[in-house]
Amino acid sequence: MAVDGIDVARQLVRERFPEARAAWLGGSVALGMATATSDLDITVLMAGAPAPYRESLHYLRWPVELFVQTEASLEHFLALEHGERQPNTLRLIGRSHVLLDADGGGERWRALCAKLLAAGPDPLSERELRSARYGITDRLDDLIGSADPGERLMIAAALWQAVADLLLTGNGHWTGRGKWLHRELADFDQNAGTTFARRLAEGVRAVASGSVEPMVEVATEVLNLFGGRLFDGFSMEGPR
Structure with missing residues (x-):
């Protein structure tokens, strides 16, 4: 199921985002924890508009959650989630399969998110x-x-x-x-x-x-x- 999900996610990115700089599959499927109702959590990095936005859809019978980002929006969400101590974006990229890496940003962002995830949140005041x-x-x-x-x-x-x-x-x-x-x-x-x-x-x-x-x-x-x-x-x- 996980391998099929990775292939489907990669195909979706190729079809819908031919100009993407990078894309990652995170969430339960990427972590090998998928259930019968799991969706594909796909983060896509674009150079600019129409990003940033998110979208929910079905693709080849899979429910899909798309998080379409720019570098600026990624930095915004990483800072916001760090303050809340809920690393949603860090998880989705830091523990992901790289689906597309056109300019090295895919591996660079994954490594950065993995590093920040491992470092943990700030102590409670x-x-x-x-x-x-x-x-x-x-x-x-x-x-x-x-x-x-x-x-x-x-x-x-x-x-x-x-x-x-x-x-x-x-x-x-x-x-x-x-x-x-x-x-x-x-x-x-x-x-x-x-x-x-x-x-x-x-x-x-x-x-x-x-x-x-x-x-x-x-x-x-x-x-x-x-x-x-x-x-x-x-x-x-x-x-x-």
Whole structure:
């Protein structure tokens, strides 16, 4: 399936972008993690207009996500995602198959993105850390105090994301959303010898089954790694 996806992606680039400088296939197919519903995540580097833009389409029965960039737009997104600690573009290019490299930019950008990806995000500031601790404390209290099963499940889902974000970024690791948050957690666990990805998922399942204790336990454990609960004395400046 992956080999077929690479061939299809290369054919699409040849047909639709004959003037492209470079193109990469990233995402699940490139990483050998494709499922029956995986799409082709293709980033294309152009010299100028009509880039930058993105487009979703089907090509030879494959769903395709196109990210058509210029060097300026690549630099913009890399900076934006670095600040958010969610390296979507870094992943798509740094862990990719080069589909086209007309001027050496394909390999150069892939090497740069791989280097930045390996370096990890900036450390959390004290303000970011306190805000994360307060947010998790607040959600924990909401979960413990709620008597509505549907409400508890929604709180648990938000708590899973907040706890995972703190654990990852607090340890100098990239974070993500959806499946990529779980994948980043699994990668962290593999390197650290921990089991947080499994335990957080089990915590959400336990809340769905009527028990909040496993989620409270793992969330509190992560909080304690970074100074514990925070409520009294927390403050934030408003916009100026």
